[in-house]
Amino acid sequence: MAEVDQGRQARKRRRSTWDVAPSGQPEADQRDCGDDEARAPPMLRRHVSPPKRDDDPSGHYVFSLGENLTSRYKILGKMGEGTFGQVLDCWDRHTREYVAIKIVRSIRKYRDAAMIEIDVLQRLAKYDKKGSHCVKMHRWFDYRNHICIVFEKLGPSLFDFLKRNKYSPFPVDLVREFGRQLLESVAYMHDLRLIHTDLKPENILLVSSEFVKLPVCKKTSDETNSRCLPKSSAIKLIDFGSTAFDSQLHSSIVSTRHYRAPEIILGLGWTHPCDIWSVGCILVELCTGEALFQTHENLEHLAMMERVLGPVPEHMIQKATKGAEKYFRRSRLNWPEGAVSRDSIRAMRKLDLLKNLVSRHADSSRSSLVNLLHGLLKFEPSERLTAREALEHPFFKDPA
Incomplete structure (x- = not known):
């Protein structure tokens, strides 16, 4: 109960950090200051790495600002x-550019996961001929028992931008370009038989950090506030650490809660x-400024889905695993009887049908956008639009 209330009030959501679509080869393993300096090009040999330190108790790399990560x-x-x-935000002395370096904890399972991620990123880069909007990995190396992945440096995430604007929604034209x-x-x-599994605004980064400030007049007062908008709509997808191959054995739970599909909750x-x-879910959030399903509990999550989209199909309820059967009674959702608190019931009443939620923000684009969203948010997975089909939807045609 406390978790639900706290999550609703503070919107505490797992923040994601970098991950990227790379190509590149591992750099030489540089294990101590002497080897590091000896292997560096002459122009870099004066930039030596700091003395070795123990990692923190969780296996994180310990560093000080201004020091080196290898001589480079x-x-x-x-x-x-x-x-x-x-x-880490770093300066690359070889290429003379800013880069983002992901330093993985020195724990076996995270190192193993990082190597799998590198394989996924290299696969993405190998077939990327037209520009996939996936962030680029420059190279990777193993340093003091930490896998380090070097990425291009990008701007803030779409979630960070929403937060900066106090969760004011993006204009529909920008949502169209982002989508x-x-x-x-x-x-x-x-197309490559890969499934990202953790799509959310935190994992979509603007390519540029540049923005403009526009005045916004409050209707309730004479005060004028500023609203930030990105100068460029170019984005890139990041964080491929949870990406799965379609052919591999899938874990039972994936995706960050707010963006988790019903078939995952039902164990299908x-x-x-x-x-x-x-x-x-992301497109709704960009249009409205708020996550569509702000919850941390399965029954409430399913009830929110029904409130916005209609009842869960009976055939999906019949196939639900034993762990999910408890959310239903006589082939209907056990709501509000099974609600964890009165606050949960009150929060549910604030929700509305999808078309009504969108119509408050989308204006003239409402009809085509709502139609697209209903195609993306079908309960039955096989009935949802594919990504290729969605790209042909009228919402993405140039507005009249």
């Missing part, structure tokens, strides 16, 4: 931290359509 990279700051490790690029990247991955198995559901 100068550490300028920390961009983010996650379960896997950290992402088109996101679906192009998802279609590319699905999942494949490419789970990404499509996530895209639908």
